[in-house]
Amino acid sequence: MTALDTVVAGGRVGERATRLDGYPKVTGQFAYASDLHRDGMLFGATLRSPVASARIRSLDLSGVAGSPGVAAVLVAADVPGKNRFGLNFDDQPVLADTVVRYQGEPVAVVAASSPARAWDAVGRIVLELEPLPGVFDMEEALADGAHRVQEVGNVLRHVHIERGDTRSAGADVWVEGYYETAMQDQAALGPEAGLAVPAEDGGVDLYVATQWLHADREQIAPCLDLPDEKVRLHLAGVGGAFGSREDIHMQIHACMLALRTGRPVKLSYGREESFHGHVHRHPARIWMRHGATRDGRLVAVEARLLFDGGAYASSSPAVLGNAATFAAGPYDVPHVRIDGTVVYTNNPPCGAMRGFGAPQVCFGHEAQMDKLARALGIDPVDLRLRNALEPGLSLPSGQVLTGSAPVREVIARCAALPMPDAEPLEGRGAFGYPGGTGNVTRGEGIKRGVGFAVGFKNIAYSEGFDDAGSARVTVRLEGDEPVAEIHTAAVEMGQGLYTLLAQIVRTELDIDRVVVRQADTAARNTGSTSASRQSMMSGGAVQMACAQVRAALFERARSQAGAGAGNHELSVGRGWVNAGGHPLARVADLLDEPVSREAVYHHRRTGTFDDKGQGDVHVCFAFAAERAVVDVDEDLGLVRVVQVAAAIDAGRVLNPLGMSGQVEGGTAQGLGLALMEEVQLSDGAIRNASFTDYLIPTIADMPPVVSAAVEDPEPGVPYGAKGVGESPTIVATAAIVAALRDATGRELNRAPVSPDELAGLRPPAATQGPPPCPDVPGQDPVPLYFQSGSGQQRLM
């Protein structure tokens, strides 16, 4: 799956196709990036800053010189090109030069003949640091006189969205709330890893588990001072990503070491290091006021969002743009005022994670809808139905929904899914109670609760970004059998994309044997595997390429058949080109020369925000609703999630099996944030960088998920299909915590909810009120007003 191309068998669009990487993974055959090997390779190790904010006084390498097996020790001065990279713009050093801004920031890298020698050498480097003040709280970051994390100050981006006038909205009832969500780790099971191999042309070949090969190269090449074509990336086996592989981690370090030593260098993080090696989900603080008329019409939403971006920008500006545009929820609200800020702090950098800004605001707006329902005496599901967005209506940013927006349908379908069977309070099996096999209750203290949440998110990139998809499809003969080969730079990271691309080829060309070539930068850029976009974007490109291949086959068939083809419409099927339903030419006979076509698929153009935050910034949207049923042991504060029901807007389901995998996995990740997942920090240092202390749900914590797909095809999109990778995660946290509130009557305004809070031992998260909005030059990321370097933008 990594070094070899993949042969895919079985399944057309709409069928339950088995994941082609499923069997190899379950049986241990799948080679992950951490399994990469080259004879004679060296092993890399990274010296990281032990503290979060300090000036580098000296870096003494003399203890390493001459150590057995050590081939290179590189520091900032050894970075061949520019010592800055970044996804949205380049503010992050490859190796820290003057200061360190977060705990775990790389300062030096070593290559040695064995991992033990490499780590030993790291231990011999003497790093002398002069402590600097740090800022570890996102509200403090905004305070006057706060330590400036970056030269431009601590405001990374502020987005202001204003429509109508919330003060004259005519609301009869107002509800107010404050919400917090914690920093979440993507907890991909495969830690960061890759292998850099120096090439004869002075360039480098990098085998790496990533989400977007071309964006990596975009950032790597300038740091190596190499032209793009000398930096060739090849996809290695990805052990999950969920956003954690969007940023650069070991890529540049491995390449530098390989170029310096002239030997292949592998860098492979362990779990602890992985916590420092990738960005996390932004912790958020959210203040909201919702106003409605007595009959349940939502007329005003005021929201103040604050996101902790950590020490470097990563994709924070885009995350904030999303959060701000979705802050009012999938509802029709005439009067809106939303202010969102993402700040720099000396905490670990935050960036992309499944949901990309939407889960945080969904947690807030859905709690607000429940509060409103209570204040109005209206059923919460009913209140949501009354205010649901629909095509023709618009978001707070003024964007009119022109495509599919089945908000009412997802709400109604979810509410109608069967509730779990009633269970007697006594005599359930061990897993029938909170605390599970720990045997803590046999019915004592149990309260049941039901919660509901609706949410949504954009698909593909926004704010004017043209993240086109592209693919090449080649049909050739193998023996006497036509074989279709797909070549893209699209990353399969476990979500089932390659299975799906093969389904598309099989559907379009009726060719059974499909080979997916290993993704690399020899293929054209096809954008990131993120933003739920690959089914649409790379899927679209594959579909277009197939159409062109088909046209070429028809032309060959026509010229072969001469007048025999007549004016009939041609089609392919069962290995034949048919004219008017009658066989015209065998496909195999048309393939003396292979047919190969490359296609590029663009989504519709989007715009940017004006100074009131108005703009047609998103491509299209996927909606979801979930209902959670929980049992809470009120005395002990323990939880059993009994069932999650999900109605997911899929446009059209391309692979029902893949879809249920996404819904269950996405729900599990949302459940994690609701109940246990939190990267705990103290003065910027991660306190729980291991899976003993950073808890993720196990199978014993997962409830059955009953799900329904809502199929309302998106116009102008291949098969009308929307990605479903993120929407279940967005709503799961909100739905589960709502159910906990229902069961306990407690406020529970912070995710994850701890047993302390459920048992009434810890008060709700407190606030002194929203901080004032910072002064900013405009809606763009603040550093862009000061510098011009840009990351992904060059790829457009």
Add this chain to the structure above:
Amino acid sequence: MMRLPPFARLAPRTLAEAVEMLADQGPGAAVVAGGTDLYPNMKRRQVEHHALVDLRAVEGMRGIREEPGGGISIGATTRLSHLAGSSAVPRALAHAASVIASPQIRNMGTVGGNLCLDTRCSWYNEPEDWRTAVGFCLKAAGDVCRVAPAKSHCWAVASSDLPPVAIALGASVRAVGPGGERTFPVADLYRDDGIDHLALLPGEIVAELLVPPVDGLRVTYRKIRRRGSIDFPELGVAASVRLAPEGICEAATIVLGSVASAPVRCREAEDLLAGRPLTPEVIEEAAAAAAHPAKPQDNTDLSHVYRKWVIPIHVSRALQSLS
């Protein structure tokens, strides 16, 4: 990536050989059984050993036997999964084994390793770079306790699941060392000191756990943890009562796990039960008293306030299930 440091591994075939090898290696050597606790701790450089005496090949040390005089012997290298599935042992003991860690770890982890498990603390059980960043503590290379800096005492938590229930069952341990062998109550294996938490003599190895006949004793083990699997206990409660025919409690043992550096006996609560019927009122009174000897610190996943708060609830439910 965390890797094991180099060490010598010795594989004795008999217990006598093991004792000899351990003595030969001198201080800095230790025994290892399943390694599910020791190896991770060595990887994190919490402990360092130049030599490990691996007990897994020692003959006669693994398995569950009925003793001639009644009662059961459980060899120290018996795997937790074996104990969990055994119908020969008291159900509460098998249940306690079944809620340890995960299936994979229970397949490796042993009874002896569990009884001798190192104490845990959220400041100590951390990767080395974290400890380097915040400073070391008394338990490893430091000179201050990060949890309670005022005293020079380590409060690391006895977090294993078997000891409380073994104590409630009245079980003993047979240990063999250079000075010969001795058998003593399980409770005497522990000292309330997070650093030096075992009362084994130098070079002593736990050979077996001896469980007396249950003989009408009612026993339960209950464990609070955040997830449905894997996690160490935030609180373990083992309770046993012997009821006279009229329902009067003749004797009770209540043991708390994970609240101190050793399992904690709740004598006051036990005394409140003795000679009285297990009515809801009596149970409440005893449960409230059970919390008195426990002084959890802020050094596990959940807050010390929570861990103290849940003791009476947990104990009360345990006693109710026995009444």
